[in-house]
Amino acid sequence: MKYEQTLFLADNWTDYALLDSGDGFKLERFGNQRIIRPDPQAFWRPHKPVSDWKADAHFDAKAGDDERGQWRKLNPKAPDTWPMEWNGLKFNARRTPFRHLGLFQEHSVHWAFAVDQIRKAPYSTKVLNLFGYTGMMSLACAQAGAEVVHLDASPKSNGFGKEHQEMSGLQDRTIRWIADDAMKFVSRENRRGNKYDAIVLDPPKFGRGTKNETWRFEEDLPGLLDEVANLLVDKPLFVILTAYAVRLSHIALAQALGDRLEPFGGRIEMGEMAIPEQKSGRMLPTAICARWRAN
Ligand SMILES: C[S@@+](CC[C@H](N)C(=O)[O-])C[C@H]1O[C@@H](n2cnc3c(N)ncnc32)[C@H](O)[C@@H]1O
Incomplete structure (x- = not known):
């Protein structure tokens, strides 16, 4: 062998982008929604301080649990599901209780x-x-x-x-x-x-x-x-x-x-x-x- x-x-997206990362967090765009999630790997410096990041929703991790936690809507008008596309495939993104979209x-x-x-x-x-x-x-x-x-x-x-x-x-x-x-x-x-x-x-x-x-x-x-x-x-x-x-x-x-x-x-x-x-x-x-x- x-x-x-x-x-x-994974550099083949138009509907998704990693906008910034660091200090244990990442700022991403899923379709028209900007999302902040914790990410322990991101322990470098973010380009802008995390407190200045503008987003529609933020995931608060539950202490001691790798996956679970709660979503906080930062934009009250943020939809619960919204459409996205990859290479002609159409699907809905959604904020799940398991941190992912x-x-x-x-x-x-x-x-x-x-x-x-x-x-x-x-x-x-x-x-x-x-x-x-x-x-x-x-x-x-x-x-x-x-x-x-x-x-x-x-x-x-x-x-x-x-x-x-x-x-x-x-x-x-x-x-x-x-x-x-x-x-x-x-x-x-x-x-x-x-x-x-x-x-x-x-x-x-x-x-x-x-x-x-x-x-x-x-x-x-x-x-x-x-x-x-x-x-x-x-x-x-x-x-x-x-x-x-x-x-x-x-x-x-x-x-x-x-x-x-x-x-x-x-x-x-x-x-x-x-x-x-x-x-x-x-x-x-x-x-x-x-x-x-x-x-
Ligand atoms: C890491 S996720 C897979 C993500 C997937 N590649 C995707 O892109 O959506 C792991 C999945 O394994 C499933 N799973 C866990 N234990 C399983 C089992 N014993 N048999 C079948 N599925 C299982 C979970 O329900 C979960 O959906």
Whole structure:
């Protein structure tokens, strides 16, 4: 297996921008809404003091909780949901209790890669999107012409995904929105002999399946990767594995994936995912990833 170091920069947005960052916070634009959120990685100096940032809403983190907290509207007229677009995909952004806005904008670097791979493939492709959540990857793959199986433990997020499929005019594309436990689903798919040309995995550090099954990244990823490798067709197209907030290097991630994909040859790009800050040349790191492709 060939390994290459890469920086995965999500620089393909018009409806999103990182405007400023520093002192533990970031100021971002999602469509026409300016948002302030805490970000412990941003411990450099902001361009303007955080107290001078102008925004529509601010997320106050709950002490001792990485994800949860409360939104404070700074603009009383700020809408609860508002439209956004990426590459022709239309969807609604919303302030969720989990700090995010209903999308993980740094993943656009992988959406573009998947779209490119699917369009270039000389055959029709079937994609499995595990831990698919907001469904943006599923919509991007479907728009590029793939048949998609989208899986997440959260039926609510599948509902938003379906809504965005309609908004994007992709009703005629095949996306199966499945609420299930990822591990159970992949073992069942293997027993049924189903195969995929491409698989995307974005597992959380800790999570729960639909029947309260626990998911722990470091403990469960090796078993999941074994199942994933078995689900691939003889000549697969790509596999994307991303990780947030884990005590692992992207090298470890890449080599765990590389082990399983050795029989397919190909190469793995690995590295940090980041968002470029507007006009400054700085970047905000967000996650690590390993991305396999056949050539
Ligand atoms: C990091 S998020 C994925 C974000 C996604 N890549 C996106 O762009 O929207 C992790 C997701 O894993 C799901 N999840 C957690 N434990 C799970 C499990 N055991 N089986 C299936 N999904 C699970 C959560 O519901 C959550 O949506």
